[in-house]
Amino acid sequence: MDMTLVWHRSSRCESNSCVDVAVTHDSVLVRGTLGGPVLRFPPDAWRALCAALKGQEATATGSAVSASARTQCATLRSA
Numbered sequence: 551m552d553m554t555l556v557w558h559r560s561s562r563c564e565s566n567s568c569v570d571v572a573v574t575h576d577s578v579l580v581r582g583t584l585g586g587p588v589l590r591f592p593p594d595a596w597r598a599l600c601a602a603l604k605g606q607e608a609t610a611t612g613s614a615v616s617a618s619a620r621t622q623c624a625t626l627r628s629a
Contacts, residue, residue: 559583599623 555572562568563583572579578596580589591599600623 555579557581596623 553574555574557570557572559570560568566583568583570581570583576592578591578593580591581587603623
């Protein structure tokens, strides 16, 4: 059975240097907007990544990827 993924992009993304996130029944998928590999995270690992990014929020340099990933974490908090 084919599954259609719904990819979400950060509302802060103003270029093609962002990340897209999709949620399946057992994982969170992450890809760059320009293509390349898709990373698959178990939900616990995704939550750990989000927690780590949130901890870096105060010291982030403002890169588009990290800002976009932090926004995706907030958007998909229930994954």
